[in-house]
Amino acid sequence: MSGSAPDADLKHSPLDAVHRALGAKLVPFGGWEMPLAYGDGTIAEHRACRERAVVFDVSHLGTVRVAGPDALDRLQRALTNDLRKVAPGRAQYTHLLDEADASVLDDIIVWWVDDTRFDVMPNASNTSRVLGALGGGEDVTATRAVLAVQGPKAREVVAEVSADAAAVKRFHVAPVERIGVVAGTGYTGEDGVELAVPAERAADVWHALVDAGAVPAGLGARDTLRLEAGLPLHGHELGPGITPLQAGLGWVVSWDKGPFRGRDALAAERERGVARRLRGIATEGRRPPRADQAVLVDGERAGVVTSGNFSPMLGHGIALAFVPPDVEEDAPVAVEVRPGETLAGTVVPTPFWR
Numbered sequence: 001m002s003g004s005a006p007d008a009d010l011k012h013s014p015l016d017a018v019h020r021a022l023g024a025k026l027v028p029f030g031g032w033e034m035p036l037a038y039g040d041g042t043i044a045e046h047r048a049c050r051e052r053a054v055v056f057d058v059s060h061l062g063t064v065r066v067a068g069p070d071a072l073d074r075l076q077r078a079l080t081n082d083l084r085k086v087a088p089g090r091a092q093y094t095h096l097l098d099e100a101d102a103s104v105l106d107d108i109i110v111w112w113v114d115d116t117r118f119d120v121m122p123n124a125s126n127t128s129r130v131l132g133a134l135g136g137g138e139d140v141t142a143t144r145a146v147l148a149v150q151g152p153k154a155r156e157v158v159a160e161v162s163a164d165a166a167a168v169k170r171f172h173v174a175p176v177e178r179i180g181v182v183a184g185t186g187y188t189g190e191d192g193v194e195l196a197v198p199a200e201r202a203a204d205v206w207h208a209l210v211d212a213g214a215v216p217a218g219l220g221a222r223d224t225l226r227l228e229a230g231l232p233l234h235g236h237e238l239g240p241g242i243t244p245l246q247a248g249l250g251w252v253v254s255w256d257k258g259p260f261r262g263r264d265a266l267a268a269e270r271e272r273g274v275a276r277r278l279r280g281i282a283t284e285g286r287r288p289p290r291a292d293q294a295v296l297v298d299g300e301r302a303g304v305v306t307s308g309n310f311s312p313m314l315g316h317g318i319a320l321a322f323v324p325p326d327v328e329e330d331a332p333v334a335v336e337v338r339p340g341e342t343l344a345g346t347v348v349p350t351p352f353w354r
Contacts, residue, residue: 017203034219064127093107162178164182290309303327
């Protein structure tokens with residue numbers, strides 16, 4: 001909680017003292033202690049991102065640096081997407097699969113910084129797993145903070161701090177003087193950039209962004225924003241037993257690039273067809289559906305909610321859920337919020353909010 005001493009059993013962002021000074025509510029997340037929300041709360045932070053600009057501390061994301069003349073080949077053999085579709089100075093979304101069943105061990109953004117340097121960005125608790133799968137690399141997570149500035153006014157805010165950083169295009173990557181490495185990435189459904197800033201300069205850059213108009217936002221808003229955008233979260237829509245094809249993310253798999261981890265198992269699933277498919281569900285009223293609640297089709301249990309919440313922008317509940325592949329858009333469903341009590345819903349396309 002805010003005002004308490006840091007939990008010695010958890011990792012801490014270089015901005016930990018800044019968050020405590022702001023009165024942030026701090027919670028454990030993926031082995032880190034990170035801000036859930038600040039004084040005005042999650043819904044206000046969510047709306048600020050949709051309408052203006054916010055800054056998130058996402059330093060809990062890992063950074064595994066893979067460098068050298070064999071770096072590209074190592075990543076190509078490990079990850080599903082084809083880096084040859086892009087080039088140095090670009091970023092790419094990709095998956096790391098389990099060799100046996102093609103489960104998504106992690107979903108990753110790769111920043112291709114220069115000819116022979118890649119910064120691989122795993123989820124919070126998966127850095128060691130990614131290091132092992134890549135056959136090594138350098139874990140540089142502790143040397144930097146990552147600040148995500150997101151929202152329709154994000155680039156205007158960043159331009160007050162660095163015009164060069166604000167100019168980095170979507171899914172491009174560039175080193176920027178006095179900032180660090182900047183990528184045109186984020187996970188909110190809004191435009192913006194992410195700044196990998198040396199740890200010793202992180203507080204100065206944070207304060208400069210806030211002074212320029214960015215509203216501090218925590219992981220609560222980041223989660224509701226990514227859900228409205230229909231974006232998967234590892235441990236919910238991706239993870240053990242869940243493949244890219246089940247999650248509707250077959251576009252991150254490059255079948256013609258050559259071998260990669262889990263390819264054979266995934267190809268076998270493609271051949272036989274998926275047994276379930278991730279869909280969006282809009283529910284009636286303000287009561288939110290929640291993860292692990294049953295989805296009923298024609299009154300019978302047919303699937304399960306993976307993420308659910310109240311949508312601040314739409315004013316009703318939304319959920320991502322695995323259902324049988326023959327359950328199509330516009331189909332009526334129900335979410336069992338407790339035994340014998342359901343929320344009426346409809347299968348809808350994602351993103352929920354455009």
